[in-house]
Amino acid sequence: MTAFSFPRGFTKDPIDQFRKWYEKARKSGCTTADIMTVATATTDAVPSARAVLFKGIENGGFVFFTNYKSRKGRELNANPRAAAVFLWSSGADKAPNLQIRIEGEVQKLSRAESEKYFQTRERKSQIAAWISLQSSPVPNFHFLQQAAAEMQDAYSGRKVPCPPFWGGYAIYPASFEFWRAGKYRLNLRVRYKRRRSGWSAQVLAP
Ligand SMILES: Cc1cc2nc3c(=O)[nH]c(=O)nc-3n(C[C@H](O)[C@H](O)[C@H](O)COP(=O)(O)O)c2cc1C
Known part of the structure; x- marks a missing residue:
């Protein structure tokens, strides 16, 4: 089997790669750079998804704020795992051409962090x-x-x-997938998986 090599421009650390694409999307005027669709599920595996505002990466966790008693809050309380999708554009025509998927465990931010952010609203x-x-x-x-x-x-x-029922969550990715539109559906997909030390990466068929 041919050895794996990163596609040109890709970094070994998926968070660095995320930041690269994020900057690229923002610079080209993408209006959805700060929006992610977060999917959660009940303990009996019924999924639900919704858009939230992405508030940045803190200690490797992808942060958003919400009501802890909402449907997503109740689902995360019972099953603290989530998948999220970013859909971005980086070209002049503003057509969506980049997708990043993350999957991982979810933790609440500390009360102090949620209260601090609440006061900036x-x-x-x-x-x-x-x-x-x-x-x-x-x-x-x-x-x-x-x-x-x-x-x-x-x-x-x-x-x-800050209401006691309101605050932040952070998704800590165990995997990332970067998808970039290519010509004639030869799209690029690079998946990273967290290992005991560092990350492994693979190219997936589109
Ligand atoms: C662009 C956009 C950004 C949103 N940002 C947030 C957000 O940051 N936090 C939030 O709780 N809901 C946000 N919402 C609303 C959610 O999509 C959703 O309606 C709400 O959180 C209730 O979801 P749930 O019933 O599944 O918990 C946003 C919606 C849109 C369209």
Whole structure:
């Protein structure tokens, strides 16, 4: 069998590779660079997926913030594993041509980290975190607007604290896959798997 060699420009560390593509996407005006679709599953293997804002990489973990009582929060509580997808563009035509998949275990950020980030959010977003029992049915949209107005009054002149049911999660990838569109569907796929020390890599058929 022919020995593995990295495709030109690829780095040995997938996090470095992620940062390279992220910069490339941002520089070319990709509007989805900071969005990832996160899939979770119940303990009996029913999957669900949704877009969240990607807030960066902390100690190797891919961070997002949410309501811990939401559907994703409940699923992660019972089954702390997730898969996430980034869909980016790096060309002038802005067509999606890059995909990065990650899979791994998920941990909550510390209370201090969540509280610190919460304080950087706009006040109206802080209020929205308090009044939204995310993923629970509400009578109508007006109900939410009214609840936000009431909460605004309640916190008038005071700092809005981080709700105890709100905070960050970090996904620690055990694997990455980088996909780049090629001509005539000869797309490039490079998968990295975490090993005891470092990472192994393979090229996959498209
Ligand atoms: C572009 C975009 C960004 C979003 N960012 C977040 C986010 O950072 N955190 C979050 O909880 N929901 C975010 N949402 C909403 C989620 O997609 C989803 O509706 C919500 O989190 C409830 O999901 P769940 O019921 O599966 O828990 C975002 C939606 C979109 C379209």
